[in-house]
Amino acid sequence: MALITLSGYPCSGKSTRASELVAQLSPLLPPQLKLVTVSDESLNISPSVYDDSRSEKPARGALFTAIQRLMAEDTVLIVDAPNYIKGFRYQIYCAAREMKLRVCTVYVVATPDVCRQRNASRTDGRAYTPETLENLMLRFEEPSSMVRWDSPLFTIPWTDQNIPAGDIAQAVTSGSVKPPNSGTLSALKAPSDALHVLEQTSIAMVSAIMDAQVATQGSGGLVTLPLSPSLQVKITLPARNLTLSELQRLKRQFVTVHKKAITLGTTEKGAVDWGEESVANKFVTYLEENMKP
Known part of the structure; x- marks a missing residue:
């Protein structure tokens, strides 16, 4: 349904705002x-992971995995974490778009001095070391309403007693749903037997064309090729005898081109259909376009 990303300095009051x-x-x-x-707290991620990048990276990965797992059409998910890197907020935004969720960002603002005082007075065992706190504030990348992954943006100063709950509710229930970014869509893959079907169907087509030429005595025209008890395809042949070597050359070219499409997923606007009938029809089109009169 929706994703609400909180962002702000450490100890700026994000968890308090999340509860509100x-x-x-x-x-x-x-x-x-x-x-x-x-x-971080619900995932048992300690503030000490932010002491160095080697421990922070896997912790951020664990958070992102949890976000992906909890995203759902019947859920408004609030991400209460530092989210101080704009690249990470963009990553969350892309995941939300892929799930077709509405998004918004809540920027919880507090001055560095207020954050230092709150951190020093914490007694819950989740205080940052002074060095880590200063480092995180220095590296903080402020959300901006000018970029799509932070919009719509709601800024709440530490001095405000109330949060704009009504506006946020409207954003998560009736705001625009961005379509998935084409770069994040998974490429559709051909079935595991696609190469086998491609090879065997094209071989059967060559054999059927040779039999059809014998039956029509090379007169050409529209003929029906029986490939199996349940599959027949029509093809227009030239008014001459096609040699086996010519058909095999065209067959090799056809298979080579389509092997690449199978390996890469597809080259046909997202449609992957490598069934026997589809391959036969593709081969008919290829032959009719490449056979000399």
């Missing part, structure tokens, strides 16, 4: 929707 969102959005959303919050 859950409380205030619940009566504003349709009853069939679930409100779910995922956070």
